[in-house]
Structure formats: structure tokens, C-alpha cells
Amino acid sequence: MSLDNTVHPSTSGSEELVPSRYALRVGEIDVLVVSDGVLLLPTTTLATNVDPAVRAAWMEDMFLPPDKFDWPLNVLVVRSGDRTILVDSGLGGEYPGFPRAGHFPRRLEAAGIDLASVTDVVLTHMHMDHVGGLLVDGMKERLRPDLRVHAADAEVKFWASPDFSHTTMPSPVPDVLRSTAKRFLSEYRSQLRTFEEEYEVAPGVVVRRTGGHTPGHSVVRLASGGDRLTFAGDAIFPVGFDHPDWHNGFEHDPEEAARVRVRLLREVAATGETLVATHLPFPSVGRVAVTGNAFRWVPAVWDF
Template identity: 75%
Template structure:
């Protein structure tokens, strides 16, 4: 059974004691921003990168507006815009410290002051950027790579840092197609420019794979496509325990309406097929799920609910 446990200081400089609570009295943050899970011998820390306010229409631009509004009302969510969670994950497997996605970073043109918190929250958790041996990217949207572009971050990273990403993803962003997305104004340009800058700055450190790649013992990244051509999920396995980090394959609304198209999906129909297939697998295995935009700490399981699914959050452990 998956255990949720405190951590101790390690020689890797990854200190995660009392990870589900604010680090010290008087902290400026009133709510937890990190949550620890142990998957067998693999240590996992979910870290909140903050929240991203977006129009609710982006949840399902192919749905009847009245049906979408009814779902929002049933979920006690505001009708026009609400905050999407932004989650990243730190994994320790053996001697490797692996960052799964790198958060939004700080883009002054987007005016998103409550997002882009990953770097300071890593520091608050006692995680030295220089101890990170690998980064695995689910895809190259800016809310998954931007943290590596924050001023001063690259200089603090190891010169031999390995950044694992699907080859199809790198190729896609050389000439990205936005013809089937439904994003607010300004986002396509920001996504395009961020991906271009990222590829230029980190190209020599990219470790590209085709379909599947073992990053560390028990840490496998697999390309799914759909959301973007190279979108990937990361599966952790140790002993009898399993956890999947699904990136943007799953959104909150996707359990009730897996066929609804998210505005950031570059191939909406394929993204829906990926989502259904992944949710069916997770429901069958009973393993833990974490995803970028599920409400923090985004740790739970999937159950089948008729023709749809049901999200079952874990009970917090202290």
C-alpha cells in the first residue's frame, strides 16, 4: 500500500522534513504548498507552483455552454473564470533527484503573480537546485518549462543536468500548429516564444526519446501524444506501489466528461482518446494519480462511474 510519510535530511541535499506543513512559524504562506508520498523505495514530493486564472470556457470549448455551466454550478465553481492548480513533482530514486516538469516561471507580460512559485517553494522545502540530476518534461507548454527560464536558475543547475523530453515534442515546437486550440489572446505567442527560448538555451542538455525511456530505476516516461504530439506521462514503480504523473492528459472535468476538449489541446480528439485510455488503466490498477492541473496536492485514485470516471482524492496524512 502506498505510504505517505515524512522525510529526513539526505546527503543529496534534498531535505523534506514536515513536508505537508509550512516550514516554520511566521511563514507568509497560510496553506501547505508541498505534500510527500513514498512509492516503495521512491520518495515523491508534490509541489504547488501556484494557480493560473483562466476562462472556464477553456475547460470544454466543444461542450454546450449550458451543460458546461451546469457542471460548474454542480462543482460550486464560478461561471466565468477560476484558478487552475499548477503542480510539479520531485522524485528521489536511488542517487538521482528528478524534477517532473518545471512550472510556469515568471513572464512579466502575462501578469500572473500567483503562479511561478516553484523555485522559491523548492528552496522552502530545502531542495537545492544544484542537487537535481534530471528533469523530465511532460511537454513544452510554458507552464511546464518556464521555471527553468527564470533569471539565475540555469547558473544554479548542474552542468551535466539531463532534460528528458520526447523527440516529437521538440520537433513540434520548431513550427507549432495552433489551428485547433482555443486559448485566450496572447497565449499562443507566449507559448511559442517560451518554447523557442527554452530549446535554444537547453538544447545541448536535451535527452530525446521516441516512445518510452527509463530515466532512473522505477521511473519510466512514455509518450502519449494528444495534448501535444510529444506529450508524455511518467510512471513510478517500486515494490507493489505505483504512481502516474499524467501532466496535462487529465483535468478535473475530464473524469465526468472525458470527451470534452480542453482549450490547450493541439489534437483534441486524440487527447480525449488518450485521457479515456489512461483513466481506464488507472481505474484497473488502482495506482495513485497526480496531474498538473488537478487541485493540490493532486494525489488520488480513479474509479469507473458508468460511462465516465470518478476522482477519489487520498485522505491527507500528517
């Protein structure tokens, strides 16, 4: 498996114009951030508990359009010891309304990563933009039969009968989320390895349940040789640094999600560790500083 930022001759010229992977090391652990593309979502989902004018003012300050915004999708590949771990899998290719997402399978291939080398998959949660890539036609056949898929027990139980009463999502989304999770559990149940609160997937690679965004939402913490990195999944969104108390429409327990967000941002700021998240602009690698009652995102300088 190749974990680097270099160009591979097998990739197409047009693809090379779009940065889609970024490699870094956490001590002895290799990490590759892979872009699955972007979703176009309505801004109403960005903050459901504030005055629309306040939300619009934030969008304007960030030079973003008032009605819709691009929602980045990032996936991790982690290599620790003899384990190669995929953290989430992007959207997949079954959603024609999102033509600029679902690139994860071919971008892994362009990075020189053989799917048969993946020993473990860690799911931060089971929303369609995190499990959909594993449902692409032919994907399961390319993965090894002894693949282990790790998810919080609370997450698996939730999707048996999901409650969307506290979410504020576009009308088609809940049904699609429900059907995607049902299909995923049907296809991968025999390979699921659930945990209660925390599980060490490989040396220095720990998945920990946070709840909030979904009941079993989890983050992945990497630690090796004094270096640390947290993959925050959907605990953090771009607006969450300035306004960590703003509720996102996809959060199943918005108040708990806000508490999780603040706690996690304070932890990461205190340790000075690297932060990566699903929906921060690619490559979403940076650090967090505390600014009064809010936070400040400090993007890393690209190393290539």
C-alpha cells in the same frame, strides 16, 4: 534533499499558511508534489466542444464561478537511487497576468531542496506552465552543468514550427507559448536527451509518450515494491472525470487527447495506483474509480 511534509524554520510565517508541498513514497521512491500556485483562466477553455449552457451547468454543480476558474499547477520532485528528478518546472515569473503562479523556485527552497542536487528534468510537454520555471533569472546557473533534460523527440520537433489550428486559447497565449518554447530550446538544447516512445530515467521511473495534448505529451510512471504512481501531466483535467470526451482549449489534437484521457483513466482505475496530475487541485494525489461511462476521482487522505 528533504522530502517531507514538515515545517522548516527558514520559511516565512505567511508562506506556512499556504500548503505548498506534499510528500509520499512509492515503494523505495520518494516523491514530493510541489504547488507552483494557480492560474486564472476563462471557462471557455475548459470545454470547447459542448453547448456553453451545459458547461455552465457543470460549473454551477461544482460550485465554481461561471466565467473564470482557478487552474492549479503542480510539479513533482522524485528521488530514485542516486537520481533526483524534477518533473516539469511550473510557470516561472515572466507573466504578470498570472500573479498567483510561478512560486516553484522559492517553494523548492522552502522544502529544503538544493537545485544543484537535481540530476534530471523530465518535461511532460513544453507549454509555458511546464518549462517556465527553468527560465527564471539565475535558475540555469544554480543547476548542475551535467543536468539531463528529457523530452519526447516529437515534442521538440513540434515546437520548431508549432501548429495551433486545433486549439481554442485566449488570443495572446499562442504567441507566448511559441516564444517561451523557442527560448527554452535555445537555452537548454545542449542538455536535451530525447526519446521516441519510452525511456527509463532512473530505476522505476519511466517517461512514456502519449501524444494528444501536444504531439510529444508524456506521462511519468513510477513503480517500486509493488506500489505504482502515474503523473499524468495535462492528459487529465478536473472536468475529465465526469466528461472525458470534453475538449480542452489547450489541446493540440483534441480528439486524440480525449482517447488518451479515457485510456489512461481506465488503466489507472484497473491497477488502483495513485494518480497525480498538473492541473488537479493540490496536492492532486488520489485514485480513480469507474462509474458507468465516466470516472470518479477519490482524493487521498492527507498523511502528515
